[in-house]
Amino acid sequence: MSRPYTPKVVTANRLREGDVVYLTADDRWTPHHHEAELIVDEAHAQMRLLHAAAQKLLVVGAYLADAKPGAKGPEPVHFREAFRTRGPSNYDHGKQADLRA
Amino acid sequence: MYSYSDFDEAFVRSRVAQFTQQVERRLDGSLTEDEFRPLRLMNGLYLQLHAYMLRVAIPYGTLSPHQMRQLAYIADTWDKGYGHFTTRQNIQFNWPKLPDVPAILSALADVEMHAIQTSGNCVRNVTADHFAGAAADEIEDPRPYAELLRQWSTDHPEFQFLPRKFKIAITGAPNDRAVTKAHDIGLRMHRNAAGEPGFEVMVGGGLGRTPMIGHTVRDFLPVADLLPYVEAVLSVYNTLGRRDNKYKARIKITVHETGVEEITRMVEERFAELRPLFGGADQALLEDIRAAFAPPAFRNAPIDAYDAFYKADPSFRAWADTNLAQHRNDQYAIVTISIKAHGETPGDATSEQMRVMADLAERYGHGDLRISHEQNVILPHVHKSDLPTLHAALVQVGLGTANVGLISDIIACPGMDYCALATARSIPIATQIATRFDELKLEHEIGPLKIKISGCINACGHHHVGHIGILGLDRAGVENYQITLGGDGTETAVIGDKTGPGFAYDEIVPAIERIVRAYLNLRSEAAETFLQTFRRLGMEPFKAALYDGAGERDAA
Numbered sequence: 001m002s003r004p005y006t007p008k009v010v011t012a013n014r015l016r017e018g019d020v021v022y023l024t025a026d027d028r029w030t031p032h033h034h035e036a037e038l039i040v041d042e043a044h045a046q047m048r049l050l051h052a053a054a055q056k057l058l059v060v061g062a063y064l065a066d067a068k069p070g071a072k073g074p075e076p077v078h079f080r081e082a083f084r085t086r087g088p089s090n091y092d093h094g095k096q097a098d099l100r101a
Numbered sequence: 102m103y104s105y106s107d108f109d110e111a112f113v114r115s116r117v118a119q120f121t122q123q124v125e126r127r128l129d130g131s132l133t134e135d136e137f138r139p140l141r142l143m144n145g146l147y148l149q150l151h152a153y154m155l156r157v158a159i160p161y162g163t164l165s166p167h168q169m170r171q172l173a174y175i176a177d178t179w180d181k182g183y184g185h186f187t188t189r190q191n192i193q194f195n196w197p198k199l200p201d202v203p204a205i206l207s208a209l210a211d212v213e214m215h216a217i218q219t220s221g222n223c224v225r226n227v228t229a230d231h232f233a234g235a236a237a238d239e240i241e242d243p244r245p246y247a248e249l250l251r252q253w254s255t256d257h258p259e260f261q262f263l264p265r266k267f268k269i270a271i272t273g274a275p276n277d278r279a280v281t282k283a284h285d286i287g288l289r290m291h292r293n294a295a296g297e298p299g300f301e302v303m304v305g306g307g308l309g310r311t312p313m314i315g316h317t318v319r320d321f322l323p324v325a326d327l328l329p330y331v332e333a334v335l336s337v338y339n340t341l342g343r344r345d346n347k348y349k350a351r352i353k354i355t356v357h358e359t360g361v362e363e364i365t366r367m368v369e370e371r372f373a374e375l376r377p378l379f380g381g382a383d384q385a386l387l388e389d390i391r392a393a394f395a396p397p398a399f400r401n402a403p404i405d406a407y408d409a410f411y412k413a414d415p416s417f418r419a420w421a422d423t424n425l426a427q428h429r430n431d432q433y434a435i436v437t438i439s440i441k442a443h444g445e446t447p448g449d450a451t452s453e454q455m456r457v458m459a460d461l462a463e464r465y466g467h468g469d470l471r472i473s474h475e476q477n478v479i480l481p482h483v484h485k486s487d488l489p490t491l492h493a494a495l496v497q498v499g500l501g502t503a504n505v506g507l508i509s510d511i512i513a514c515p516g517m518d519y520c521a522l523a524t525a526r527s528i529p530i531a532t533q534i535a536t537r538f539d540e541l542k543l544e545h546e547i548g549p550l551k552i553k554i555s556g557c558i559n560a561c562g563h564h565h566v567g568h569i570g571i572l573g574l575d576r577a578g579v580e581n582y583q584i585t586l587g588g589d590g591t592e593t594a595v596i597g598d599k600t601g602p603g604f605a606y607d608e609i610v611p612a613i614e615r616i617v618r619a620y621l622n623l624r625s626e627a628a629e630t631f632l633q634t635f636r637r638l639g640m641e642p643f644k645a646a647l648y649d650g651a652g653e654r655d656a657a
Binding site: 015017018019020056057060061077078083084087088090091093094095 | 127128130133134148149150151152153181195196198199200446517518519526528529532575578579580
């Protein structure tokens with residue numbers, strides 16, 4: 001039996017600003033991890049990644065990141081991805097500040 | 102200070118113009134990211150974890166007040182009001198937006214600065230002793246040679262696509278403050294029997310995943326042979342260096358695999374070919390450059406005020422004891438401004454702090470500023486009578502911390518708070534250690550102790566040469582910190598030894614405290630430094646304190 005597929009989200013950085021964004025099920029780029037499409041099928045994940053990579057004027061460096069279902073929506077699994085949802089820990093800069101404003 | 106020639110000016114301006122068009126083409130879709138990426142990297146622009154990052158070279162760590170003010174202006178106009186000084190004497194801006202970068206580069210060009218060759222497989226910013234031209238122990242100011250190397254290596258057609266990046270460090274003093282033994286080429290000045298200055302050439306040093314101390318390939322190189330010899334080293338490396346494996350591509354691996362003797366032979370052979378091709382134009386240029394680095398007109402004035410203040414004011418005395426170094430002129434001191442206030446990010450300066458440092462350099466420091474690889478700012482020439490006033494002005498903007506060379510004067514790379522390559526955070530570890538030992542009021546009692554922290558194996562935080570080195574890793578999806586002890590980045594350079602298993606994020610600060618308390622118990626006298634105690638006793642007692650809970654008794 002093959003191992004179960006670890007769910008994924010598609011993430012990238014915005015071309016102009018560099019901000020971390022996630023691909024939603026309705027093809028938007030959102031700064032909120034919980035709004036991302038949680039992808040549970042490997043073939044679908046590859047299709048979504050191709051779709052993301054084709055948006056050359058919007059985002060840079062799209063990749064699939066492990067995620068898990070949470071109360072509000074997908075949550076990051078790895079601490080690196082958790083940091084990417086917020087920003088640095090030494091200053092109130094990045095998304096943790098921008099999204100509150 | 103060296104001022105750009107018409108050639109330098111035209112070159113930098115043309116690169117700004119080129120990159121401006123490249124950004125436009127990227128934004129309108131004419132260039133793909135794959136096409137654009139190498140172009141932006143050639144101009145120091147990285148894409149990091151949360152944003153773009155622009156790395157700006159500060160050649161051999163020397164800045165004028167005018168340039169420092171411009172960095173402050175850039176921080177305020179296009180970034181978040183601060184800059185990060187790095188271990189390579191660069192400054193990094195963490196939040197530029199792509200469409201703004203051409204304007205930033207143009208603003209840099211206005212003050213003879215740029216971001217060229219701060220990335221890519223080329224010769225990077227040549228670093229130098231941050232006390233150059235001021236230190237009492239110096240044979241000669243190394244910066245004219247560094248500037249000669251900068252001009253020679255900038256856009257050098259043969260060396261734009263080396264197997265891997267290439268870092269050169271230079272010092273004019275026997276006490277090595279530039280970590281020359283951990284560079285691809287390290288240059289240390291000596292005098293020969295006739296009293297002439299020349300360089301000991303060390304090749305193949307480097308930290309990163311395979312740390313190595315450089316090997317001396319020439320004990321004494323006459324200064325006039327510098328360019329042909331460095332060119333010979335690069336030429337041999339360019340031919341032999343491994344392009345098949347990124348992790349084996351640095352010259353340290355080339356030296357290791359080829360052997361020091363054989364590399365030396367090949368370099369000498371190539372040097373014999375190249376030397377006659379240098380017809381003296383480089384030496385004429387060097388003479389012009391030297392004039393730009395002439396020492397300032399030192400003032401001759403009494404220093405009684407300094408002596409009186411030193412006796413009377415304990416906070417000034419503490420600062421003077423740690424942050425001043427001996428100047429070659431007895432009436433002067435070299436001031437290190439600590440950019441390491443307890444709890445603050447090592448190497449970060451706000452735009453306001455930058456402007457204050459620029460003003461103070463102008464008023465009290467003969468208009469000279471330096472950035473050290475230890476992420477501090479130096480005023481190399483301050484008359485001792487001005488020190489009390491200078492100290493008071495620094496204190497007002499949070500720059501008066503008396504901790505240079507102490508446990509809270511920590512080198513830390515940006516780590517996973519910013520860097521896309523990082524495997525763990527380093528900044529919060531540094532701030533927590535500094536805060537903890539400040540609370541304990543122990544750091545002056547502990548004395549000289551260098552902690553260096555890297556957030557990944559690439560070792561930008563120089564952890565291998567820290568007396569205590571900390572390396573942040575990702576162990577099964579959790580941050581884990583490995584400790585090394587006994588490292589040394591000076592003329593007696595040594596790679597530190599691993600203590601054993603690593604520690605979790607919330608365990609690392611107590612672990613460091615156990616090591617330091619063990620040292621306080623073990624040292625033979627208060628004057629025996631951490632490194633001396635480690636060298637006398639070896640790893641065992643520290644390991645015991647770290648892993649067995651021994652040595653936890655209060656040091657008092």
